[in-house]
Amino acid sequence: MGLRKHSNLVSYALGNVLKYRTRSLAIVTALILSTFLLGSAEFIREGVMTDLNASADEGPDLIVQKLWGGRQAPVPLEWKENLSAIHGVRLATPRVWGYIDVGGGGLLTVMGVNASEYGTIVGTTGTEIMEEGRFLNDTDRYRMVVGEGILDIMRASFAGVSVGIGSALSLIAQNGSLIEFEIIGVFSSNSRIYSNDLILTDLDSARQVLGLEGASCTDYALWAEYGEDLNSVAFRIDTQIADARVLTRDALSDAMLVTYGNRAGVVALLWVVLLMTVILLSFTVSTSGSDEARREVGLLKALGYDTVDVLEIRMFESLTLGMLGASLGVSSAIVFDFILGAPILSGYLLGWSFLLLNGGLPLAISAPTIFTLYVVAIVPLLVATVVPAWRNAITEPDVVLRGV
Amino acid sequence: MTAIIRAESVWKIYGQGSPREVNAVKDVSIDIAQGEVTALGGPSGSGKTTILSLLGLLTKPTKGSVYLEERELSSLSEVYRTKVRRERIGFIFQAQYLIPQLTSVENVALPKLCTDMSRDDAENLAKERLTALGMENRLDFRVAELSGGEQQRVSIARSLMNSPDILIADEPSSSIDEALTKDLLATLRGMSEENGLTVIVASHDPTVLNWSDRIYHMQDGSLVE
Numbered sequence: 001m002g003l004r005k006h007s008n009l010v011s012y013a014l015g016n017v018l019k020y021r022t023r024s025l026a027i028v029t030a031l032i033l034s035t036f037l038l039g040s041a042e043f044i045r046e047g048v049m050t051d052l053n054a055s056a057d058e059g060p061d062l063i064v065q066k067l068w069g070g071r072q073a074p075v076p077l078e079w080k081e082n083l084s085a086i087h088g089v090r091l092a093t094p095r096v097w098g099y100i101d102v103g104g105g106g107l108l109t110v111m112g113v114n115a116s117e118y119g120t121i122v123g124t125t126g127t128e129i130m131e132e133g134r135f136l137n138d139t140d141r142y143r144m145v146v147g148e149g150i151l152d153i154m155r156a157s158f159a160g161v162s163v164g165i166g167s168a169l170s171l172i173a174q175n176g177s178l179i180e181f182e183i184i185g186v187f188s189s190n191s192r193i194y195s196n197d198l199i200l201t202d203l204d205s206a207r208q209v210l211g212l213e214g215a216s217c218t219d220y221a222l223w224a225e226y227g228e229d230l231n232s233v234a235f236r237i238d239t240q241i242a243d244a245r246v247l248t249r250d251a252l253s254d255a256m257l258v259t260y261g262n263r264a265g266v267v268a269l270l271w272v273v274l275l276m277t278v279i280l281l282s283f284t285v286s287t288s289g290s291d292e293a294r295r296e297v298g299l300l301k302a303l304g305y306d307t308v309d310v311l312e313i314r315m316f317e318s319l320t321l322g323m324l325g326a327s328l329g330v331s332s333a334i335v336f337d338f339i340l341g342a343p344i345l346s347g348y349l350l351g352w353s354f355l356l357l358n359g360g361l362p363l364a365i366s367a368p369t370i371f372t373l374y375v376v377a378i379v380p381l382l383v384a385t386v387v388p389a390w391r392n393a394i395t396e397p398d399v400v401l402r403g404v
Numbered sequence: 405m406t407a408i409i410r411a412e413s414v415w416k417i418y419g420q421g422s423p424r425e426v427n428a429v430k431d432v433s434i435d436i437a438q439g440e441v442t443a444l445g446g447p448s449g450s451g452k453t454t455i456l457s458l459l460g461l462l463t464k465p466t467k468g469s470v471y472l473e474e475r476e477l478s479s480l481s482e483v484y485r486t487k488v489r490r491e492r493i494g495f496i497f498q499a500q501y502l503i504p505q506l507t508s509v510e511n512v513a514l515p516k517l518c519t520d521m522s523r524d525d526a527e528n529l530a531k532e533r534l535t536a537l538g539m540e541n542r543l544d545f546r547v548a549e550l551s552g553g554e555q556q557r558v559s560i561a562r563s564l565m566n567s568p569d570i571l572i573a574d575e576p577s578s579s580i581d582e583a584l585t586k587d588l589l590a591t592l593r594g595m596s597e598e599n600g601l602t603v604i605v606a607s608h609d610p611t612v613l614n615w616s617d618r619i620y621h622m623q624d625g626s627l628v629e
Binding site for chain 1: 460514
């Protein structure tokens with residue numbers, strides 16, 4: 001009972017979408033643009049968040065640097081003893097790191113670590129961190145564990161040559177000499193920020209490549225005892241070691257997010273402008289501003305359509321346009337981000353940090369994000385069309401038709 | 405005379421309390437006999453269309469009451485009034501109010517789409533109604549492509565879709581020639597006599613007025629002798 005009526009109303013609504021082609025096309029086009037823009041930015045945002053979370057899980061709890069004269073300076077290895085003695089510190093291990101230019105604007109991260117300490121703390125055995133090969137050990141020299149991105153670059157540079165475990169990679173040291181490394185392992189971390197462009201080697205080899213003096217390191221990576229409040233540990237270090245600058249995991253994430261967030265704000269603003277265009281367009285063609293739409297509602301009411309019938313028609317019209325626009329917008333965003341690599345937008349959103357991600361753009365897609373994209377596309381459209389129709393539908397047909 | 409619908413001391417004031425207040429209908433009482441053709445005459449702006457709107461339940465009177473078969477309708481809910489319009493009243497509007505993007509058949513089928521009749525059945529019935537009015541060659545034309553007279557016939561066909569007890573026609577001859585007017589009046593007369601259709605028509609066309617069973621004249625919102 002009543003099914004035929006609803007079928008008629010849906011059919012009438014779909015007919016309207018096709019009959020008012022110009023109006024429908026304008027709304028769908030504006031929706032595609034706004035959803036595409038928001039979707040593209042959201043997939044990158046979600047990718048950044050996923051990577052930051054993964055990095056935070058894998059990375060140290062605290063990083064301690066040395067400031068000298070207001071600038072970052074090499075940290076003496078003697079700090080290890082003092083840092084390890086501070087209450088709440090489980091492990092303090094030195095790192096020597098920096099970037100090397102591989103041409104074409106690409107940078108790779110070189111990090112030298114104490115193999116046994118680092119290997120133990122990040123759990124290189126019995127976990128899935130290593131894709132293949134093995135982690136470093138204390139006797140390794142000029143050997144490296146690399147991220148997938150490094151292999152990709154090598155494959156691109158040496159087409160036809162098999163690249164993998166056992167391959168040699170020569171790096172130009174700061175003094176101009178060429179140092180040959182052997183690849184002994186490959187990371188499989190989900191975090192692209194952390195491992196994709198990373199070359200992990202021993203401390204001495206890293207010092208040689210980056211030109212750092214023998215008894216120093218770039219910083220100390222610290223892991224706190226379980227249950228310790230990181231800010232409290234950071235405070236103790238800060239007060240007990242002069243010249244120390246302590247960065248907590250949260251502070252590092254925040255620093256990255258600030259850069260991303262400012263730019264994402266501009267994209268969000270653009271999206272709001274586009275969505276407002278959709279709303280205004282829909283509102284104009286469906287309100288008392290459009291005599292045609294107003295008169296149609298008045299006529300339907302005069303012919304015996306209930307208010308809910310009119311709303312059902314307008315709702316289906318909007319849902320059809322909204323679903324179509326949002327689906328095409330989301331699809332375009334997926335193609336743009338995941339297949340084309342989000343040209344222009346990714347560089348703008350990620351800024352300098354993107355330059356460090358030679359291996360690829362951090363992208364992620366999830367059901368809640370897709371749901372959100374559909375909701376923010378469809379709900380405003382529904383409101384902009386159904387509310388004016390409802391206002392006309394509850395007004396006397398005589399008033400709506402004659403405009404008295 | 406058995407009144408199927410009647411208005412009792414109805415007033416209709418638009419924009420009440422505002423500087424643009426208009427007394428469109430003032431204290432009008434009128435009985436419409438079942439199965440008769442009743443005409444409302446009078447100059448433009450005399451309140452004919454407003455009386456039709458009141459009798460057709462398209463608006464509520466500011467004061468007074470409208471009765472359908474002795475049931476007072478003015479105070480009833482909009483849902484009930486809509487149901488009465490859907491099931492018992494047909495309208496031929498002066499401005500026609502056809503949807504230009506739809507075909508003749510689609511326009512005529514509109515009143516049945518909000519019922520449980522299937523769309524196919526509604527469109528077949530619409531074709532019957534249009535064919536009966538000589539529009540068989542214009543069934544799939546969009547109404548924007550039709551002449552004024554053809555559009556009027558589409559409007560008439562639509563008013564008959566719900567097989568109404570009461571047909572309300574506002575200036576039905578305004579956009580058709582005299583010959584077509586006579587055809588239309590003959591059709592309505594036939595339906596009145598055969599099916600007991602009650603016709604209320606507003607017009608200043610003497611042909612229409614002379615054809616009716618009863619004539620009321622209006623002037624400045626009131627009935628005059």
